[in-house]
Amino acid sequence: MSPPEHFAVEYAINPWMDTTAPVDTELAVKQWEGLRETLTRLGHTVHVLRPEIGLPDMVYAANGAFSVDGVVYGARFRYPQRMAEAAAHKRFYAELGWKYTTPVETNEGEGDFTYLPSYLGGVVLAGHGFRTEVAAHSEAQEALGRPVISLRLVDPRFYHLDVALAPLDDSNITYYPGAFSESTQAVLRQLFPDAVIADEEDALAFGLNLVSDGRNVVLNTEATALAAKLRSAGYVPVPVELTELKKGGGSVKCCVAELRP
Template identity: 75%
Template sequence: MVSVNQERTPRKRTYLLCPPEHFAVEYAINPWMDTDEPVDVELAVKQWESLRETLSRLGHTVHVLPPRAGLPDMVFAANGAFVVDGTAYGARFKHEQRAAEAAGHRDFYESSGWRFVAPSEVNEGEGDFAYLPRAYGGLILAGYGFRTEPAAHAEAQEMLNHPVVSLRLVDPRFYHLDTALAVLDDERVTYFPGAFSAAAQKVLAQLFPDAVLADEVDAFAFGLNLVSDGRHVVLNAEASGMAAKVAAAGYVPVPVDLSELKKGGGSVKCCVAELRH
């Protein structure tokens, strides 16, 4: 059990974000999207700017991916690739509405000098992959059930040279792993058990006996769609219960309001891809 007084150590991170200049809800590919609900693009951009400024203020490097017209979900930059040890394993989106986003991400990684691996299997980047560098020698957690195909887990394992643990998601409201599980530091996670199959719950309990367990209220507030540097936990401002839980575990919650982007089915983590050298 973690002592509340334990000092958590932040580690400088490098992130990739994409501004929501073309954000809209023009189609519904997850249960959170409602095409009848209006979107305030100006507010979405303002909230995104606050997120970017927050990450920069915490000492992290933030790169900006140019948005492309006609791709309203490109703001959810986490879905474009999964980067470990300098290698970017590219995305291959399940839904045709998002397929063209992959090329924009590939252009960024290749022009920036990263080793880019084009995928053969359907996967949605960090939406369904999480990495813990100090857990079991470097462990990848991978979700499936709604977007990423299980075959992509094996492909990622081969491309990134780290073991992959597959976890089945069973609730369509938690269609990506990053809506149901988050990495708090290099070896600890937080997750909502109800989003996973019974078998996946057992695996998570065995691997992470000291995990911070979230409840349904936390999960519905997108409280698990967070970004942590090992000390500061940047999370959706609506998720006050989740903020209290991470604070009790010794972390420092940093709330940001992303209520407008939530209309697209994402929050903090969906907007942030981590670039791991």
């Protein structure tokens, strides 16, 4: 995670960013600390990536890379405003001693990649349509040695996979069907018949931009209907408030880069 000490909405590169809406940086830091403390309380170790001046979106740490079994597929951001973030993440993984692949293709890390370790022996779900090029999916497959299933996003409000779909445990997911093409919806129905289906309201509240450890599901406080569905499915919803960071187009998952050693 990377604290939002320099967070601001200085440009608009997704439908949620409004440069005329003021950002309370102090409140953003307080809410981020609440998320970090929640994850720590649930038993998780949080590594902190130092934020850098001039990179206001660095708080969305999920976008900087994607890792599986200590192997890292780096990010190559679509927009120039965020490109320098990739180098900061690369240095972080170098300190861990993990194998790092520098990408040729445009991709935005865990924004558009996620991993299900127990599904079909370990499979990557990958989004494309707005930020990540579909060619990056095959590049990631070569780098990580894991099969990649391509999922096409069609609604610009859900510009990354991680605002439209999330793993709940090692083999099941939750998602909002309307974010995907009809053919992708058919694929998801076939692959995940027991998925928890979110409605548009909860998707627009960034409810799917969540982090789950297989039992506890940390998600935005506004996604109340999704929280109820998750509880009924046997998970424990853990709501957190991230109103300031939503102004940049992200919530819980955007703030968390999951490390898979």
